[in-house]
Amino acid sequence: MLITNIKGLIGLHLKDKLVLRGNELSNLPVIENAWLLVENGLIKDFGEMDSIPSHISNLSSDISAEGRYVFPSWCDSHTHIVFAASREEEFAMKIQGKTYEEIAAAGGGILNSARKLQKATEDELFQSAALRLKQMILQGTGAVEIKSGYGLTTESEIKMLRVIRRLKDQFPIPVKATFLAAHAFPAEFKNNHQGYIDLIINEMLPLIAAEKLADYIDVFCEKGFFSVAETDQLLKAGAKYGLKPKIHANQLSVSGAIEVAVENGAISVDHLEESNEETIETLRNADTIVTLLPSCSFYLGIPFADAKGFIKTGLPVALATDYNPGSTPSGNMNFVVSLACIKMKMFPEQAINAATLNGAAAMQLSKDYGSIAVGKKANFFITKPMPSIAYLPYSFGESQVDKVILNGEIYNG
Ligand code: NIG
Ligand code: FE
Numbered sequence: 001m002l003i004t005n006i007k008g009l010i011g012l013h014l015k016d017k018l019v020l021r022g023n024e025l026s027n028l029p030v031i032e033n034a035w036l037l038v039e040n041g042l043i044k045d046f047g048e049m050d051s052i053p054s055h056i057s058n059l060s061s062d063i064s065a066e067g068r069y070v071f072p073s074w075c076d077s078h079t080h081i082v083f084a085a086s087r088e089e090e091f092a093m094k095i096q097g098k099t100y101e102e103i104a105a106a107g108g109g110i111l112n113s114a115r116k117l118q119k120a121t122e123d124e125l126f127q128s129a130a131l132r133l134k135q136m137i138l139q140g141t142g143a144v145e146i147k148s149g150y151g152l153t154t155e156s157e158i159k160m161l162r163v164i165r166r167l168k169d170q171f172p173i174p175v176k177a178t179f180l181a182a183h184a185f186p187a188e189f190k191n192n193h194q195g196y197i198d199l200i201i202n203e204m205l206p207l208i209a210a211e212k213l214a215d216y217i218d219v220f221c222e223k224g225f226f227s228v229a230e231t232d233q234l235l236k237a238g239a240k241y242g243l244k245p246k247i248h249a250n251q252l253s254v255s256g257a258i259e260v261a262v263e264n265g266a267i268s269v270d271h272l273e274e275s276n277e278e279t280i281e282t283l284r285n286a287d288t289i290v291t292l293l294p295s296c297s298f299y300l301g302i303p304f305a306d307a308k309g310f311i312k313t314g315l316p317v318a319l320a321t322d323y324n325p326g327s328t329p330s331g332n333m334n335f336v337v338s339l340a341c342i343k344m345k346m347f348p349e350q351a352i353n354a355a356t357l358n359g360a361a362a363m364q365l366s367k368d369y370g371s372i373a374v375g376k377k378a379n380f381f382i383t384k385p386m387p388s389i390a391y392l393p394y395s396f397g398e399s400q401v402d403k404v405i406l407n408g409e410i411y412n413g
Contacts, residue, residue, distance in 0.1 A: 001037070001038040001062045001063070001378070001405070001408055001409075002035065002036075002037050002038075002056065002059050002060070002061045002062055002063075003035065003036045003037075003038075003061070003062065003063045003064075003065050003070065003382070004035045004049065004052075004061040004063075004064050004065070005033070005035075005049060005061075005064045005065055005066045006031075006033070006034040006035065006036060006065040006068065006069070006070050006382075007032065007033070007065065007066070007067050007068055007069055007385075007386075008030050008031070008032050008034070008069045008070070008389060009030065009031045009034035009036055009046055009069075009070045009372060010028055010029070010030045010069060010070065010071055010072075010352070010372070010389060011028060011029070011030075011071060011072040011352065011353070011356055011357065011370075011371045011372050012029040012030065012031065012046075012371065012372050012373065013029065013357055013370075013371040013372075013373060014373060015367075015371075015373040015374065015375055015376060017357070017371070018357075018361055018366045018367065019289065019316045019357070019358060019361040019366060020316060020353050020354075020357055020358055021314050021315065021316045022311055022312070022313065022314030022315060022316075023311070023314075024353075025311055025316075025317065025349070025350040025353045025354060025358070026347060026349055026350055027349070027353075028348075028349035028352055028353055028389070030389070031046065031047070031048055032048075033048060033049045033050065034046060034047065034048060034049065034070075035047060035048075035049055035052050035056065035061075036070060036372070037056060037059075038378040038405075038408040039408070040408070041377065041378055041407035041408040041409075042375060042376065042377060042378055042408070043372060043373060043374055043375065043376050043377075043378050044374065045374060046372065046374075063382065063403070065382055066385070067385030067386070068382050068383050068384065068385055068386070068402065069382070069383045069386055069389060069392075070372070070380050070381070070382055070383075071140070071352070071356070071380060071381055071383065071392075072142075072356045072357070072369075072370055072371050072372050072379070072380050073140060073141060073142020073143065073173075073356070073369070073379040073380055073381060073404075073406070074139075074140045074141045074142065074143075074333035074334075074337075074355050074356060074359065075141075075142065075143040075144075075355070075356055075357075075359030075360040075362075075363065075365065075369055075370050076136065076141045076143070076144045076145070076320050076321050076323075076331070076333055076359060077143075077144075077145045077176075077246075077268065077291055077318055077320045077359045077360075077362035077363045078145060078147075078246075078268075078270050078291055078293060078320035078321065078322050078362075079136075079144060079145060079146050079147065079320070079321055079322065079323040079324070079331065080146070080147045080149060080150070080180075080322070080323065080324035080325075081129050081132045081133060081136075081144075081146055081323050081324075081331065082117075082125055082129045082146060082148070082150070082160050082163045082164060082167075083113055083116075083117060083125075083128075083129075083150050083324065083325045084113070084116040084117040084119070084120040084124070084125060084128070084150070085113070085116045085325065086325050086329065087108065087112060087113065087325045087326055087329075088329075089108075090103050090108045090109075090112075090326065093106075093108065094300070094301075100252065100300055100302070100326075100327065101224055101252065104184075104224070105224075108326075109184070109326055110149070110150065110152075110183050110184040110220075110326065111152075111184055111186070111187065112326075113150040113325055113326065114150050114151065114152045114156070114184070114186070117150040117151060117156055117159075117160070118151065118152075118153065118155075118156045122159050122162055122163055125159065125160065125163045126163045126166050126167070129146075129163055129164075129167060130167060130170070130171075132323070132331060133167055133171060134413050135331065136321075136323070136331040136332075136333075137171070137173060137404060137406070137411060137413070138401070138404060138411075138413050139331070139332050139333060139334060139399060139401055140333055140334060140381045140399075140401040140404065141173070141331070141333055142173050142369065142379035142380070142381075142404075142406055143173055143174045143175075143359070143360060143363060143365055143369045143370070143379070144173060144174075144175055144176070145175075145176040145177075145178055145216075145246070145320075145362075145363050146164045146167065146175060146176070146177060146178070147177075147178040147179075147180040147183075147218055148160040148161050148164070148177075148178070148179055148180050148181065148214075149180030149181065149182075149183030149184075149218070149220075150183070151181065152181060152183065152184065152186045153186070154199065154203050154204050154207065157179070157181045157204055157208075158204075158207060158208065158211075158213065161177055161179065161208060161211075161213035161214060162211075162213065164177040164213075165177065165213060172406045172407055172409075172411065173379065173406060174363070174365055174368075174369065176215045176216065176363045176364075176365070177213060177214045177215050177216070178214060178215065178216040178217065178218045178246055179204075179205075179208055179213070179214035179216070179217050179218065179238070179243060180217075180218040180219070180220070181200045181204055182197075182200060182218070182219040182220060182226050182230070182231070182234050183218075183220050183225075184220065184225060185225070193230060197230055197233060197234060200234060200237070201233070201234070201237040205237055205238065205240075205241055205243075206241075208241070209241035209242075209243075214243055215243070215244075216243055216244055216245065216246045216267065217234065217235060217238030217243040217244070217245055217246075218245070218246050218247050218248060219231045219234050219235065219245070219247050219248065220247075220248040220251075221247055221248060221249055221255055221256075221257035221260065221261075222248065222251060222252055222253065222255060222257070223252065223253050223255065228255060228256040228257065228259075228260050231247070231257065231260050231261075232260050232263075232264070235247075235260065235261070235264040235266075236264065239264065239265075244265060244266070244267050245261055245264050245265070245266040245267065246266060246267050246268045246269075246270065246291075246362070247261045247266055247268075247269055247270065248270055248271055249261055249269040249270065249271055249272060250269075250271055250272045250273065250274045250275055250279065251271035251272075251273055251274070251296075251302075252273070252274065252302070253274055254274045254275065254276050254278075254279060257269070258272075258275075258279045258282050258283060259278075259282050261288065262282050262283065262286045262288050266288045267288065267289065267362060267363075267364060268288060268289040268290070268291045268318065268362040269283070269288055269289075269290060269291070270291040270292075270293065270320070270322075271291075271292075271293055271296070271305070271322075272290060272292065272305045272306075272310075273296075273297055273302050273303050273304065273305050274303070275305070275306060275309075275310075280309065280310070280313050280315075283310075283313075283315050284313055284314065284315070287316075289316045289317075289318050289358060289361055289362045290310050290315050290316065290317050290318065291317075291318045291319070291320050291359075291362050292305045292307055292310075292317060292318070292319055292320075292340070292344065292354075293305075293319075293320055293321065293322035293328065293336075294319070294336055294339035294340050294343055294344055295321055295322065295328050295330055295332075295335060295336050295339055296322045296327045296328045297339075297343070298339055298343070299327060299328050299329070299330075300327050304339075304343045304344050305344065306344075307340065307344035307345070307346050307350075308344065308345050308346070311346070311350065316358055316361065317346075317350075317354050317358060318354050318355070318358035318359045318361065318362045319333075319336050319337065319340050319351060319354040319355040319358075319359065320333075320336070320355075320359060320362070321333060321336055332399075333355055334392065334393075334396075334399055334400065334401065335396060335397065336355060337351045337352060337355050337392065337393045338393040338394075338396035338397075339396075340354065340355075340393070341393040341394075342393075342396065348389055348390040348392070348393050348394075349389070351393060352389070352392075352393075356370045356371060357370035357371045358370070377407060378405060378406075378407060378408035379405065379406050379407065380405050381401045381402070381403065381404045381405065382402050382403040382405070383400045383401060383402055384400050384401075384402045386400055
């Protein structure tokens with residue numbers, strides 16, 4: 001596939017650049033008036049139209065992209081897209097002013113989703129999750145992480161992870177699976193936390209490892225959910241099976257989650273709507289990626305994370321959707337990038353880098369995904385005609401994604 005007359009080919013980081021820290025996020029390399037050649041699903045070469053080699057200009061161009069930009073696909077490193085039912089009944093409670101914790105305590109929240117998921121079949125869950133994933137891809141996402149965590153029993157957690165495995169087998173994008181049985185305590189373990197933790201460690205983990213159903217382990221480390229000590233126990237148990245942590249940290253309060261995650265070699269800490277000096281200090285000397293989820297803040301009406309502060313400190317910030325039925329019923333990375341700019345004051349270049357290369361890094365995929373580099377997978381999208389790069393986040397709520405290319409082929413859903 002040859003694409004010519006591209007107004008701007010963006011995200012041109014060198015192939016060995018695996019993550020962007022601090023100020024590096026401001027650099028979004030671009031070639032104006034460019035061509036891009038794809039071969040065998042990989043990026044083969046690119047350059048300026050003015051100096052296009054004759055052996056390439058002699059090829060017939062498959063797409064002439066006048067006025068349009070080519071972006072590396074979004075890499076959405078935090079989602080919960082396997083669920084049985086939406087939860088818009090909680091939407092009204094939120095509008096009345098109930099908080100996330102109050103809704104959960106009133107029988108809504110994660111336990112509400114778990115009750116519904118336990119009754120759904122693997123096929124039903126696969127069908128609905130596949131529809132969601134298809135929509136996400138059509139909105140520009142070209143790599144995704146998906147969590148379990150609405151099963152909360154051995155049978156249903158494995159059912160969820162098998163659905164994720166099927167998505168991975170049937171979709172043309174990389175899918176990483178995260179085991180999140182430690183999302184909430186089931187009602188029967190309300191007063192027996194250790195009983196549920198033992199179930200996860202002694203029963204679920206060995207089965208999941210035997211079927212190789214997960215890449216990562218996650219814990220919702222939060223007041224009213226899993227304590228720091230419980231998180232530590234679970235992360236250490238996961239490590240025995242080779243599962244690295246990617247955890248929910250500091251969403252509703254500063255809890256010590258960051259410290260325990262970093263100690264246990266976490267790939268990423270996600271949320272951080274709440275943070276303080278110690279949080280930042282702990283992260284300064286770590287390789288852990290800081291994944292921010294602004295559409296969760298937007299939907300719940302909770303504070304937005306201090307993206308500017310994290311970047312100023314030199315941390316590697318990534319952006320993801322958190323697509324789930326309770327706190328973020330949207331898988332639209334374009335909107336996430338807009339919110340990052342509008343609400344967290346990230347510059348468009350920073351937000352785009354955070355949603356591409358650093359998102360890929362938060363899934364350990366940045367060797368092959370997340371930027372336009374020779375030898376990387378040809379996963380990218382072509383925009384509608386746009387006046388500038390900043391127009392994409394500026395025109396929030398309206399998709400600028402025109403054509404999606406995955407492994408060098410046009411994806412039509
Ligand atoms: O990332 N915080 C925990 N998990 C999800 C919400 C889950 C739910 O409410 O169903 C989140 O926001
Ligand atoms: Fe989440």
